[in-house]
Amino acid sequence: MTRQKLSRRRTLVRLTIIALALASQLDHATAQPPAFDRVDVEMAVNAKAPITVLDAENMRFAVERINMPRQERQVGFVCGRIIPVDRPRFGDAMNSYQALLFLRYGQLSAGPVAAFFKPLEELLNDKMCQ
Secondary structure, three states, rough: OOOHHHHHHHHHHHHHHHHHHHHHHHHHHHOOOOOOOOHHHHHHHHHHHHHHHOOOEEEEEEEEEOOOOOOOOOOEEEEEEEEEEEOEEEEEEEEEEEEEEEEEEEEEEEEEEEEEEOOHHHHOHHHHHH
């Protein structure tokens, strides 16, 4: 092989590598974060609730309204009804809840769950759930 052919081949290989690198970055840049639904939100809230709500193991936290975060640094929220399961120690006094939602490394996470004594309709009309 002559020097000219060898130089041309190296240039072609370099251009191919650059094109592949740019194509992989473009594909990565247009990738959408995974889509989460109500079930994912409910699972995240029910997993976090025992840490911040007394007797949460005897309650189920149902989802009524969601403001889903779309990217890593965005904060969303969820509001919903507390459904007593089995025999809650506090009866059915706590009726509704609100929790923050955020994405952490592409996974949906719930923040601290705040339980309220107010009825669900009143909470949904409150500005913290709109």
